[in-house]
Amino acid sequence: MSFGTEGTFMFSFMKNSVAAVLDKRDTDPSLETLIIPLTLDNTSRYSVDVGMSPGPDQQSFSFVVTTGTGYSVVAGVGCNDCQGVSSYNANLSTTAKQLPDVQNMSLVGTNASGSLVEENCQLTQANGSVWPYPNQTLIVANTSSDLFSPGISGVFGLGTNGRNGDFSATVYSGWLTRNPGKTNFTFGMMLNPPRNSGTDGGVLHWQSPDTASYEGNVVWKSMLNSNSTSLQTDWFITMDSLSFESGGNVNVSQSGELTTAVDPFESALIFPQAIAGAIYGGIEDTSLLPSLTTATNKWAIPCDTKMSLTLTFGPLSVPMDETILVLQNGNSCIGIIEEWSDPQADEYYLLGSSFISQLYIIFSISGSSQGGVGFAHRTSSPKKLSAGQVSGIVLGSVAFASLLVLILFLYYRHQRKQQERELPPQRVNDRRLDYSREGASSDVIDVTSKHEVRISRQNLPPSPPLTRSNSVASTPGVTVLDEDRDEKDMANENEVSEEGWDPLQREVGGQPMEDETFVAARGGELLEAGDSVVDVNGRVIFSPGRNLSRSNLQLEFEPRPLQPWDLVDPPLTNGEKLINPYGTVNSHxxxxxxxxxxxxxxxxxxxxxxxxxxxxxxxxxxxxxxxxxxxxxxxxxxxxxxxxxxxxxxxxxxxxxxxxxxxxxxxxxxxxxxxxxxxxxxxxxxxxxxxxxxxxxxxxxxxxxxxxxxxxxxxxxxxxxxxxxxxxxxxxxxxxxxxxxxxxxxxxxxx
Structure with a gap:
């Protein structure tokens, strides 16, 4: 189903004049970006903290934010239908100036009326400091209809007052007066979704938009003054097209210059009755709910409805699906898309905070009939995890880490046992190994116990050809410990012993050998006295009763082979320092x-x-x-x-x-x-x-x-x-x- 419409307002001269201003509207680096925090209440409205009459007698309130009017409104002490909210008392203020006029203000389904007053005000920033805006015109409401709610005592108007041309009563007029070199006031709006579980409603980037909060090109739309009593807003822009689809059976599209207002005062998307009826008429089990207000009608829809809506502003498309368009309301669901209760409002669209929270929107105001709205995609940010997801990740990580530690512990125990089997612990003997000057250099001392030492040669393989010549002590198979040591050697040994350093004496059966004892070792066994010692050919070398001396040992020696250092000729300099004649450096x-x-x-x-x-x-x-x-x-x-x-x-x-x-x-x-x-x-x-x-x-x-x-x-x-x-x-x-x-x-x- 398709509907065509054309705008009936002729504002071509306004569009051309505004376009010239928009071409020069860039971020001013000389202005600091102030962050004004927004609070989201239970009615899905966004508010700021405003202080009136700063000083010891300051009165502080929460004002709901709207772009539909340029007036700021506060509940007065004489207001009987202001829902009992905190009220402003001009008599307690030292800076209030009473004005003679009375002003009415209307928004979507609400209104307020009261006298005007000039008061010094200030906005609270996120860092705790304040942004003052003195001599601000406010309506002190003495009557109201559905404008105030618990905790909300006023309205912070961000409109242009284009409906009555009173631009001097806006926040922008005072700022432009205090900054004569500036031609427009610009701020950025970045809202959190209205169904956010917390009270963080987002921020206003006051005085200058935050360029880091959006990406891509900014699509600008000129503000046009509105004279419609149905739309109840100061300005509107033109939307290029919309397209709706649900389940493949419902297709609704609309294109052209669609008259549209953008206001965070409402959370819904309000369409003409014909468009809303075409959307919900094709969905099964939908019904029109009784009107709770005089401005809009709501529709009840099944909670499992699948739908998608795409709004287009120039080259910028804003898609939304059922996660945004379907609102859970207890056991039932209602649609975010509402319709005007007035059939005469058949050409107007209002996009509330459900739409605004999908984009970064920039407002630039030059006067009551001059300004523009810029749309840009927000900077991509990682999706936040819910508390349940975070808890699941933490518990899963702890369980996995515990399982991994257990597996590693079991593996470590298995490897350690295997290493102990492969390399058993060595038996450590606390006995120090000593060597005497008489000991053979190639003996192997087998430490079998703490008090027993055996000398053996059988476990050693034969030496290679570069070994030194055999001697009595190195003859294979025969070891002789001479009993005929002269007195000089004995005296030297005694002298060394008296000095405190006694080389190890060979032990037999744990006791030192006596001076007059001869023991021959053959094949690693100690021979008792009375045994004969023979060589490999069977010739007797020693027999009992025979006095053995070094000269009586009939052993055959091979000539000592030349050692490597014996093959080197002595230096020609006879020990003097030699200079290398081939070296690159003349060095010693x-x-x-x-x-x-x-x-x-x-x-x-x-x-x-x-x-x-x-x-x-x-x-x-x-x-x-x-x-x-x-x-x-x-x-x-x-x-x-x-x-x-x-x-x-x-x-x-x-x-x-x-x-x-x-x-x-x-x-x-x-x-x-x-x-x-x-x-x-x-x-x-x-x-x-x-x-x-x-x-x-x-x-x-x-x-x-x-x-x-x-x-x-x-x-x-x-x-x-x-x-x-x-x-x-x-x-x-x-x-x-x-x-x-x-x-x-x-x-x-x-x-």
Whole structure:
């Protein structure tokens, strides 16, 4: 169904004059945007706080906002039909000026009448300060019809008074008088929906619109004066079209210059009877309700009705659906679209706060017949969640976090038990390992109990070709502890013992060996006195009753192989500082390093490899001292291996300084075990999982549980203890924990 209509008002000369003003209407940067808060009451009307006669005798009221009139109205003390609201007493004011005139004011279905008065007033801003507007003309109502409601004592008129031409009584006139350089007063209106559950009605952006509150272009419509008694408003604009649809069966459209007023005083959309009847006539189970007022009629509709309405102003379209157009009223529903009760009002539309709350609207006033209304879309903002939605999200998050923590705890317990099965805790022996000057460098000390020590060689693999030449102490299968120690050696040992440092003496059965005792170890077993000692060919080396001395040991020795440093010729400078003729810098650096190597400090330190060890180094000698009590004699540095990238790895290259203490196989297996744990500790997959769990649990995971890296570091430390206990400490070596030096290198103490 379609209806066509044309406007009957001829205001072409007004439209042209207004259009010229609208072209210059931009936001004035010199004016501050004041925020005036609006309060929404239970009648779906918006009010501001107004103070009259500021000072000690100030009288404060709530005024409802309307654009239908330029007059401000306040209930007087003599008003008998003002619903008992707070009233204004001009006799208590020191700034009130009584005017001789009496003025009537009418809005949609309401009116008020009373005398005029000039009073100093002020608006309350959102920050608590005030915007004063002195000498404001107000109607002090002594009679009223449905204008006031509980808590509302007046009307704050934002119209132009175009119906009677009294622009001087408006708020804008006083402001333009106080600001002679300004030609128009502009403000923005941003309302919250009238069915809002709270009392926050939105704001007025006073003096200057807030450009951040809207987006896109502003569509302007010129204000035209109204002389209609049915519309009861100071001005109107033209709407270009409307289109309504419901269920596919009802289609109503209207286009042309539709005479329209925009006023937040009403919450409904009021249409002519013919248009409203066409809309609701096609919807089943609708009925016209008895009129509660003399101005409009309402329609009862089913609550599940689906409908949509689109209003057009130039290029701007404003769509609305049933969430806006259907209002719940107890167990029934009524339509937001109402109709004029006067059949004569067949060409007028009024768009109330249900429409205004969908847009950002700018009002610019220059005079009683000059002004415009701008429409713009609001700035997009995220949809607010209801209290139930917020509670559901919180409860769901807490339940999910609790479940996740439980799963992580069970997983952590499972992993920890598996690690304990894979790497059982090591038995820690509190006995310090000592080494005597007479001990063989390649012996393995098996600490089987707290008071029993066995010396064995069978578990060690044969040394590689770069080992030193065999001696009595290093002959495979035979260990001889000489009983013919001269008095000088014994005196030296006694002297050392008196000084407080006694190297470890070999023990047999938990007791030190006597000076006159000879014990031969063959195959790791201690031989009792009376047994004979033979070599691998069966020849008798020692028999009971035979006096054995060093010269009587008929052992065959192979010539000592040349060591790497023996193959280097002495420098041509005979020990003087050597300058590298091929270097880019004339420096004594290498000679300085050689000199520094010769000047040994009491506490050794490791360094990068720069040449063979100096002659006075302890490498190749037997273990001396107690690990953990004395300082080591040397410290060997194992460098980082950067061939695989920046992942922490130590070079598995056998160091010649370790010759005679541990074999290359033992060293290689040690480094491989350490490197494997370092690779696992820096696993990208585990690091990502740990970080995600920390983020999702707000870092609680890292507080309650150890990360994968920390667990691997604990395993690595256990591996170091195991290697020291099983291999390195019995050989007079000690691995230092490399985390103290940020894993830049690995140090081995050499006793």
């Amino acid at each position: 650096k290498f000679s300085t390093l050689q000199d520094s190597a010769r000047s040994r400090s009491l506490i050794p330190k490791s360094s990068y490899y720069f040449g063979p060890p100096p002659p006075g180094s302890a490498y190749g000698s037997r273990p001396i001292g107690q690990i953990g009590l004395h300082h080591p004699r040397e410290i060997i540095r194992v460098e980082r291996d950067y061939t695989g990238g920046e992942l922490i790895q130590f070079a598995p290259i056998y160091l010649l300084e370790l010759e005679g203490r541990i074999t290359p196989t033992q060293f290689l297996e040690s480094m491989n075990s350490i490197n494997e744990l370092l690779i696992s500790a820096h696993s990208f997959r585990h690091a990502m999982i740990d970080n995600l769990l920390s983020i999702f649990t707000l870092q609680l995971f890292s507080v309650v549980f150890d990360t994968h890296y920390e667990r691997e570091m604990k395993r690595l430390q256990q591996l170091f203890d195991k290697l020291n206990t099983d291999i390195y400490n019995p050989s007079g070596l000690n691995l230092l924990w490399p985390r103290k030096v940020a894993f830049l290198f690995l140090e081995i103490e050499y006793y």
